[in-house]
Amino acid sequence: MDSLAATTAKLAVRGIGKRYGKLDALLPMDLDVAPGEFLTVLGPSGSGKTTLLQIIAGLTEPTCGRLLIDGRNETHTPPHKRGIGVVFQNYALFPHLTVQENVAFPLQMRRMPGAERDRKVAAALELVGLGGLHQRFPRELSGGQQQRVALARCFVYQPALIIMDEPLGALDRKLRESMQLEIRRLHRDTGATIMFVTHDQEEALALSDRICLLNHGRIEQLGSPEAVYEHPASLFVADFIGLSNVLRGHIQGGVLLTADGPLPLPPGSGGTAGREAALVIRPEHVELDPTDFPALSGTVTETVYAGAEHRLQVTLGSGATLLLRRSAGQGSLPLGAAVRLGWSPSRARLLNP
Ligand SMILES: Nc1ncnc2c1ncn2[C@@H]1O[C@H](COP(=O)(O)OP(=O)(O)OP(=O)(O)O)[C@@H](O)[C@H]1O
Numbered sequence: 001m002d003s004l005a006a007t008t009a010k011l012a013v014r015g016i017g018k019r020y021g022k023l024d025a026l027l028p029m030d031l032d033v034a035p036g037e038f039l040t041v042l043g044p045s046g047s048g049k050t051t052l053l054q055i056i057a058g059l060t061e062p063t064c065g066r067l068l069i070d071g072r073n074e075t076h077t078p079p080h081k082r083g084i085g086v087v088f089q090n091y092a093l094f095p096h097l098t099v100q101e102n103v104a105f106p107l108q109m110r111r112m113p114g115a116e117r118d119r120k121v122a123a124a125l126e127l128v129g130l131g132g133l134h135q136r137f138p139r140e141l142s143g144g145q146q147q148r149v150a151l152a153r154c155f156v157y158q159p160a161l162i163i164m165d166e167p168l169g170a171l172d173r174k175l176r177e178s179m180q181l182e183i184r185r186l187h188r189d190t191g192a193t194i195m196f197v198t199h200d201q202e203e204a205l206a207l208s209d210r211i212c213l214l215n216h217g218r219i220e221q222l223g224s225p226e227a228v229y230e231h232p233a234s235l236f237v238a239d240f241i242g243l244s245n246v247l248r249g250h251i252q253g254g255v256l257l258t259a260d261g262p263l264p265l266p267p268g269s270g271g272t273a274g275r276e277a278a279l280v281i282r283p284e285h286v287e288l289d290p291t292d293f294p295a296l297s298g299t300v301t302e303t304v305y306a307g308a309e310h311r312l313q314v315t316l317g318s319g320a321t322l323l324l325r326r327s328a329g330q331g332s333l334p335l336g337a338a339v340r341l342g343w344s345p346s347r348a349r350l351l352n353p
């Protein structure tokens with residue numbers, strides 16, 4: 001079983017864990033990354049993202065477990081022999097080298113002849129949109145331009161496996177979004193396997209084939225962006241990815257009894273009677289004046305205009321609040337308006353509280 005997976009995965013993490021004194025920075029975990037996959041490691045600060053990447057890069061020794069790259073055990077291979085391209089948040093360009101020399105560096109290390117090297121550097125700089133800036137020094141570039149040089153320096157020698165730890169962390173929103181598109185294009189064009197760390201859930205949803213969500217050194221959920229968003233495995237996941245409405249209660253007679261009355265359970269969820277549980281509903285699934293489902297009554301207590309949509313907060317009789325979205329065309333509602341709202345039970349998730 002183990003050896004079969006090891007032959008097909010680009011990267012196979014087997015029981016890798018890391019302890020610092022009494023702290024389990026990473027609990028022993030298994031993780032496979034497929035060839036050509038874009039896998040994002042997402043999680044709150046301190047959840048173990050950097051620790052995991054540093055172990056893969058060879059910059060940190062794991063306390064236990066094995067790391068297989070292309071089926072080979074590379075757990076104790078020195079970093080520069082692993083064939084992994086690395087981009088970290090502090091992109092550490094060489095300050096005394098020009099852009100051209102910075103990007104050429106990994107090729108020089110590999111003793112590539114001059115003419116071929118120049119060609120590859122020019123292509124890499126073109127790829128990240130820095131064609132005209134060969135002779136500048138890092139201090140003469142903006143943060144975003146330096147970040148692109150770091151990307152070019154990583155992509156220039158075409159590593160089959162690239163790991164990036166919050167490479168866009170220092171950029172403003174607009175630059176960040178255009179760099180996200182750039183990284184996606186680089187991924188498509190090169191076919192590299194990429195492991196990307198972020199604590200920005202929108203970035204994770206936008207970029208990834210799969211998301212690995214870490215919490216306290218454990219994998220909370222691993223799956224496609226759609227799966228993680230639509231079928232969160234826990235309240236932590238529902239809360240961390242996107243906005244969620246959470247209504248708590250206990251199961252009785254096939255419904256969830258809450259302070260705001262009985263709520264239908266999602267079909268097939270069959271919870272045990274008496275058990276405490278929570279229903280999670282995404283704001284886009286909450287409807288005003290539902291005709292086909294049971295309705296709750298509430299009052300509009302907050303409205304936010306967000307360009308393409310209005311976001312409404314409705315407070316229920318118990319004091320619980322629900323968020324919902326209305327497209328700009330539907331208009332907003334005044335504060336204090338009495339509303340009835342509901343959702344298709346099939347859109348809700350039943351989770352442990
Ligand atoms: N060298 C170290 N010595 C002791 N504890 C460490 C060391 N490096 C990391 N830790 C601890 O391990 C845990 C995981 O740290 P890690 O850097 O992997 O988190 P992270 O998910 O990358 O967080 P962030 O989003 O803040 O970068 C944290 O509690 C951290 O304090």
Ligand SMILES: [Mg+2]
Pocket residue numbers: 049050051
């Ligand atoms: Mg980190």
